[in-house]
Amino acid sequence: MTKRTPWLALLIVLLPGPVWAQEPPKVKFGPAPDHPKVGALIKISAIESTGDDFSWSFEDSDSFLAFGKEAAFVATAPGKYTFRCIASGIVAGKAKIVTGTFVLDVEGQAPAPTPTPVPTPTPAPVPNPTPFPAPDPPPAPLPTPVVTGHLLLTYVADASAMASSDPATQALRNQMVGMRRDPTIEAALQTYDASFKWYENNQAGLVTRRLDGIAAKAGYPCLIIQQYDQLNPKVAPIVGEPMKNPTPAEVAAKLKALRGK
Numbered sequence: 001m002t003k004r005t006p007w008l009a010l011l012i013v014l015l016p017g018p019v020w021a022q023e024p025p026k027v028k029f030g031p032a033p034d035h036p037k038v039g040a041l042i043k044i045s046a047i048e049s050t051g052d053d054f055s056w057s058f059e060d061s062d063s064f065l066a067f068g069k070e071a072a073f074v075a076t077a078p079g080k081y082t083f084r085c086i087a088s089g090i091v092a093g094k095a096k097i098v099t100g101t102f103v104l105d106v107e108g109q110a111p112a113p114t115p116t117p118v119p120t121p122t123p124a125p126v127p128n129p130t131p132f133p134a135p136d137p138p139p140a141p142l143p144t145p146v147v148t149g150h151l152l153l154t155y156v157a158d159a160s161a162m163a164s165s166d167p168a169t170q171a172l173r174n175q176m177v178g179m180r181r182d183p184t185i186e187a188a189l190q191t192y193d194a195s196f197k198w199y200e201n202n203q204a205g206l207v208t209r210r211l212d213g214i215a216a217k218a219g220y221p222c223l224i225i226q227q228y229d230q231l232n233p234k235v236a237p238i239v240g241e242p243m244k245n246p247t248p249a250e251v252a253a254k255l256k257a258l259r260g261k
Contacts, residue, residue, distance in 0.1 A: 025051030025089035027100030038078055038108030041167055044071045046100070051087035058083050065170045074167055075106040146260035147239055150228040153189075153251070155179065155198030156215035179248060188252035192259050194225075218242035223251060225258070 030045035046054070046069045056066035058081075064073040075081060083102045088095065179185055180196060189196055215222035223243040226236040239258060243250065 023050050024091045025049075025087040025096055025098050027085045027087050027098055029085070029100060029102045032102075032104055036075070036104060036106045038075050038106060040074070042073055042075065042104070042106070044073075044083060044102060044104070046070070046085050046102075049085065049087050049100075051089040051098075053088045055086040055088075056083065057086070063167070063171060065167065065174065072167065075108075078106050078108050080105050147227055147258045149193075151192065151194035151239065151255065151258065152226040152228050152236060153194055153196045153255075154211055154224045154226065155196070156211055156220065156222045156224065157198065158220035179251075182248040184248040184252050188255045192255040192261075194255055214238070214242055219244045221245050225254070 026049060027046055028048040030047060033042055033044075036042045049069055054066075054069055056064075056071050058064040058066075058071075058073065063076065065071065069085075071083065071085075073081070073083075081104045083104070085100050085102070086097060087100075088097045090096070180198065185196060188194070211224050214224055218241075221244070223246050225239045225243075227239050228236055240254070243254065246254070
């Protein structure tokens, strides 16, 4: 008599593991660091968490850096700090998201405020018994030319520096990435018909090599403004001088001036 294997049992044996036994996402934090201090680099671990993707949130993005299931930050004052880790994954064909909260009590004293320097009074000038004629007034500044057409704003970063694990360097990288979502820049781009992008100088391409040469001469990080040329975008003309590490307000003011507003 021939023994037959039921089709259902054969199907269960042949199915790969993740199809029928996939672990759902969860957030599990490791133990809190011993006696975390103000000004020290503090690491937070959720290495035992499960999921396909992880995201962190913290109110002070300038002193916080997340990488996968781990994060690090530097506290500038004592007190309680709250961190949130989000894990996501696909379970039984459906997306699932879970969150976990980690509260850390940092010890130490806040740094003393920098004293405000007292200006030294300037003595009154001695009157000249024989006054000279008043100098000619300076010439009026030339009007800023109005640039027409769509403008491209490219933010160029130094990849070798951005790869550093130094918290200050990583904080600068987070600041540059955050410029893409800064409300001041978003409003200026919409008002003055411009678009914004950024890249690190290890990315290949004719356009990126050309812009990286300009940024290397001006100094990283650098913002370069171009007048878009639809027929030949690879040689789009540069508008004005490169801006070394500008603030969002300076970028908005530059666009306003280029448009003659």
